Amino acid sequence: MYEFKYHRPATVRQAANLLLKNEDAKVIAGGHTLLPVMKQRLASPPHLVDLSHIEGLDGIEMKGRSLVIGATATHNTVATSAIVGEAIPALAELAGLIGDPAVRHKGTIGGSLANNDPTADYPAACLALGATIVTNKRRLKPEEFFQGLFTTSLESDEIITRVMFPVPKKAAYIKFRNQASRYALVGVFVAKRPSDVRVAVTGAGSEGVFRVTSFEEALKKRFSHKALDGMTVPADGLNGDLHGSAEYRAHLIAVLARRAVEAATAKA
Amino acid sequence: MAKISLIVNGNPVNANIDPRTLLVQFLRENLRLTGTHVGCDTSQCGACVVHVDGKAVKACTMLAVMADGHEVRTIEGLAADGAPLHPMQEAFREHHGLQCGFCTPGMIMTAVDLVHRKGNDLSDHTIREELEGNLCRCTGYQNIVLSIAAGARAMAKSDLA
Numbered sequence: 558m559y560e561f562k563y564h565r566p567a568t569v570r571q572a573a574n575l576l577l578k579n580e581d582a583k584v585i586a587g588g589h590t591l592l593p594v595m596k597q598r599l600a601s602p603p604h605l606v607d608l609s610h611i612e613g614l615d616g617i618e619m620k621g622r623s624l625v626i627g628a629t630a631t632h633n634t635v636a637t638s639a640i641v642g643e644a645i646p647a648l649a650e651l652a653g654l655i656g657d658p659a660v661r662h663k664g665t666i667g668g669s670l671a672n673n674d675p676t677a678d679y680p681a682a683c684l685a686l687g688a689t690i691v692t693n694k695r696r697l698k699p700e701e702f703f704q705g706l707f708t709t710s711l712e713s714d715e716i717i718t719r720v721m722f723p724v725p726k727k728a729a730y731i732k733f734r735n736q737a738s739r740y741a742l743v744g745v746f747v748a749k750r751p752s753d754v755r756v757a758v759t760g761a762g763s764e765g766v767f768r769v770t771s772f773e774e775a776l777k778k779r780f781s782h783k784a785l786d787g788m789t790v791p792a793d794g795l796n797g798d799l800h801g802s803a804e805y806r807a808h809l810i811a812v813l814a815r816r817a818v819e820a821a822t823a824k825a
Numbered sequence: 826m827a828k829i830s831l832i833v834n835g836n837p838v839n840a841n842i843d844p845r846t847l848l849v850q851f852l853r854e855n856l857r858l859t860g861t862h863v864g865c866d867t868s869q870c871g872a873c874v875v876h877v878d879g880k881a882v883k884a885c886t887m888l889a890v891m892a893d894g895h896e897v898r899t900i901e902g903l904a905a906d907g908a909p910l911h912p913m914q915e916a917f918r919e920h921h922g923l924q925c926g927f928c929t930p931g932m933i934m935t936a937v938d939l940v941h942r943k944g945n946d947l948s949d950h951t952i953r954e955e956l957e958g959n960l961c962r963c964t965g966y967q968n969i970v971l972s973i974a975a976g977a978r979a980m981a982k983s984d985l986a
Contacts, residue, residue: 658935
């Protein structure tokens with residue numbers, strides 16, 4: 558790891574100022590992505606701005622019909638929160654599938670979204686549920702926020718402060734884990750919302766998380782796994798690597814989407 | 826350099842360190858608490874698990890500066906020197922839950938955290954699921970699972986948390 562200067566702001570405003578003043582400064586929260594890449598010297602930020610001491614950034618609450626999760630809420634906090642379990646149980650389950658227990662004690666929802674790993678779980682939830690990602694500057698829809706592989710529309714002095722999830726009628730997330738890394742080989746989040754149905758896929762797309770509109774239209778007509786009978790997705794644009802070919806991932810998307818719909822309907 | 830103050834195994838610790846220092850390095854090299862091991866150094870193997878504010882974390886993936894103001898507990902902090910072992914340690918000894926012993930401190934710290942979160946009556950399935958962040962290359966886990974189940978039950982009758 559290369560040398561850096563460590564900063565510990567007490568407020569989001571101070572943190573943003575530190576980012577503005579120090580070129581190439583990086584935000585750290587749980588550190589479970591940033592520290593490993595710094596150890597490998599794939600990243601060498603000269604300044605680290607630690608968000609973990611900012612008060613009130615990790616809260617979870619209901620606001621009207623939306624579940625609001627603070628950016629530094631850990632995966633364990635989300636997985637075990639009674640508020641999340643009541644409002645969107647699929648989201649609590651998703652958080653409980655990330656990494657392992659010790660990793661879940663440190664990793665945060667804001668960090669996961671800002672990193673936009675193409676195999677991370679939270680991006681699928683944000684896209685399927687139509688979440689709003691709130692920063693110190695603005696509010697972003699997932700379609701604006703996620704910009705491809707490890708890329709978001711966050712500006713260099715922009716910090717995620719919370720994520721707002723409108724409560725769906727039904728939802729479920731099914732993940733096919735890479736046995737070694739615990740990341741999603743493919744993960745499918747299905748949400749039946751008041752106005753539409755969304756199917757979001759992580760782990761498979763070469764540009765990161767994406768929606769399967771053909772599945773969504775079929776499910777909007779009839780929200781049953783049978784509505785997806787015989788439906789497939791093309792392997793074009795999907796990842797193929799030593800863990801699985803693009804064709805295998807395409808197959809998994811159809812299988813997991815059916816299972817997710819089954820799980821979502823069983824819960825109701 | 827960065828000044829830090831924290832509590833380690835109940836004792837206040839003050840130090841002036843390079844911000845790059847990992848928590849596990851700080852514990853082993855500065856405080857000579859070498860019970861916590863560095864295995865993979867990539868947050869996969871769990872040999873470095875310690876408790877920070879009562880929660881199991883991988884000390885190889887946390888900066889020591891991030892522990893400033895917090896409370897850290899290592900394997901050395903489970904039972905006092907010369908005193909009887911912590912029930913989870915005793916269970917690992919009794920049930921042969923280790924062979925080479927390299928992963929054991931992390932296994933035990935993970936197991937104690939598991940008992941704190943999920944109680945004293947743990948099914949084999951729960952234990953196996955919860956051990957996904959801890960790797961053992963010797964024993965094949967069978968006796969580790971046995972040890973944790975027994976240690977969890979023993980913790981219910983012990984004064985040591």
